[in-house]
Amino acid sequence: MRRGIAHLVGREFVAVRRTPSPRKPILVRPGIAAIHRRLKGRTLAAVERLGKRVVLRADNGDRLVIEPRMTGLVLIGQPPTREHLRLQIELAAFRSGREGAATGSRMGSDPVDCILFWDSRGLGVVTLLSADEYEQKLLRGKIGPDAIEIAADDFCARVGKSRTPVKVALLDQARVAGIGNLYASEMLHVARIDPRLPASRLSPAQWQRLYRAMRDVLNAAIRFEGSTLADGTYRNALNEPGGYQNHHRVYDRAGKACRRCRGQSAIVRIVQAQRSTFWCPCCQKKR
DNA sequence: CCCCAGTCCTGCGGGC
DNA sequence: TGCCCGCAGGACTGGG
Numbered sequence: 012m013r014r015g016i017a018h019l020v021g022r023e024f025v026a027v028r029r030t031p032s033p034r035k036p037i038l039v040r041p042g043i044a045a046i047h048r049r050l051k052g053r054t055l056a057a058v059e060r061l062g063k064r065v066v067l068r069a070d071n072g073d074r075l076v077i078e079p080r081m082t083g084l085v086l087i088g089q090p091p092t093r094e095h096l097r098l099q100i101e102l103a104a105f106r107s108g109r110e111g112a113a114t115g116s117r118m119g120s121d122p123v124d125c126i127l128f129w130d131s132r133g134l135g136v137v138t139l140l141s142a143d144e145y146e147q148k149l150l151r152g153k154i155g156p157d158a159i160e161i162a163a164d165d166f167c168a169r170v171g172k173s174r175t176p177v178k179v180a181l182l183d184q185a186r187v188a189g190i191g192n193l194y195a196s197e198m199l200h201v202a203r204i205d206p207r208l209p210a211s212r213l214s215p216a217q218w219q220r221l222y223r224a225m226r227d228v229l230n231a232a233i234r235f236e237g238s239t240l241a242d243g244t245y246r247n248a249l250n251e252p253g254g255y256q257n258h259h260r261v262y263d264r265a266g267k268a269c270r271r272c273r274g275q276s277a278i279v280r281i282v283q284a285q286r287s288t289f290w291c292p293c294c295q296k297k298r
Numbered sequence: 299c300c301c302c303a304g305t306c307c308t309g310c311g312g313g314c
Numbered sequence: 315t316g317c318c319c320g321c322a323g324g325a326c327t328g329g330g
Contacts, residue, residue, distance in 0.1 A: 035307075063324080080324045082308080095308085132307045134324065175300065184325080191323050238323070242310060245323065262323095285302075287321085305327080313319090 012085040013060045015248020016126055019087075020057060022102035024050040024069070025123055030096040037097045037130055040138045049073060049139060055102060062154055062188025067100070067126070072142030075100070076149070077128060082244050083135030089250060090129040098128035098137060131244065158189040159229055166225070167218045170210050177213060177221075178206035179284045189229065193238055193262045196289045198224040200261045200271070205295045206281075206288045214298060231258065238262075261289035269294060 027047045029036055039046065050069060059066040059074075065085050067075040077085055090096045104122035128137060140148060155161075155169060170187060173180040180186060181195040190198070199206050201224035204217050213221065232238065237253030239245045240263065245253055260270055261278050268274030269291040276293030 038306090078324085081322065130307095131309070132322090134307060136325090173299085179300095182324090193323050240323070242322075244309090285304095286324090301330085303327100303329095306325095308322100310321085311319105312321105314317090 012079070012248050013058055013065050016065075016085060016087060017058045019102055019124065019126065020055055022055050022104075022124065024053050024055065025101040025103050026051060027075075027098070027100050030099050030127075032095060032097055034095065034133055037128075037133050038136045039098070040136070046075070046137075046139045050075065050100075060157075061149065062157055062184055063191065072145075074140050074142070074145045076138045076140060076145070078136045078138070079128075079130065080132075080134040080136070082132045083128060083130040084244075084246050084250075085248055086127040086129055086246070086250055087125065087248050090127050091246070091250060092129075092131075095129055095131045095133070096127060097130050097133070097135070100126040100128075102126065152185065154184055154188045155186045156188065158187050158225055161187055163219070163222045166222050171213060171218065173210040175210060176207050176283055177204060177210040178288050180210040181225075182284070182286070190225070192286050193259075194228055194232060196262050196287075197260060198228040200290060200295060201228055203294050203296070205297050206283065206290050208297055217298070231255065261291060264289060 053069040056070045057068040065077040101123045202220040232255040235255035238256040239252035264278040265280035272293045
């Protein structure tokens with residue numbers, strides 16, 4: 012999602028508005044009018060990612076934090092349906108000062124590009140934070156270091172402090188940010204670790220394998236533009252499906268043969284912290 | 299510190 | 315075919 016809108020850096024915010032969805036509006040803080048007022052006229056200085064969030068940074072340090080949760084999409088171009096289009100972020104179509112002066116000032120209606128937020132379930136949240144609030148509320152405490160940035164020893168220290176099952180600890184965004192339910196199962200299978208094992212009981216060799224697997228799985232998933240499951244919801248910014256679902260080893264494969272041990276064991280589904288975990292009892296041993 | 303159930307929503311696939 | 319139920323890439327809250 013982030014990569015798909017990164018080229019819009021340098022554009023000027025023209026408007027931020029809700030779209031006429033017949034559904035209950037998504038949560039927007041501190042309110043759509045305040046967001047519009049504070050962003051209008053500012054320039055998009057960077058498109059960042061923090062864990063699972065897409066962050067639009069304005070030139071004064073304000074950050075519009077988009078949290079897609081289960082079904083939210085950050086799009087340019089056409090949304091899948093009109094019905095679940097929730098937010099429209101309008102950007103001047105030309106960089107101000109340069110070609111904008113020459114071609115952009117057609118009278119009446121200047122052309123505009125949009126970043127759209129579409130969300131079928133409507134669980135997504137969009138928040139505008141000042142530079143200070145971003146620092147305090149997100150970077151300190153609530154959100155841990157990003158899974159792809161974190162150093163091996165920090166990862167081990169933060170996740171390994173927990174006595175909860177390692178699969179559940181990996182989902183805790185305050186320990187390490189960016190691992191979702193699907194990828195937690197996948198990386199534990201790559202690392203050959205039993206998801207039920209308390210995080211505090213992993214051996215040094217297991218930490219080494221898990222750290223490596225975390226990076227490998229997430230980098231591959233990003234390279235393949237994410238996992239589009241059977242319901243087809245996940246899309247990149249151009250509304251194209253991802254390809255990583257074709258590489259899943261365990262997720263949503265309950266009862267099917269494990270691809271690693273060639274079906275000595277079938278993939279099993281269990282529930283941990285009210286979420287599905289998929290794993291291979293043959294390949295993922297306690298030590 | 300950890301676990302669990304419930305909550306916010308909509309859409310779907312499976313079973314009957 | 316149609317209807318009901320369970321489940322879903324997430325995160326938060328309150329109670330034990």
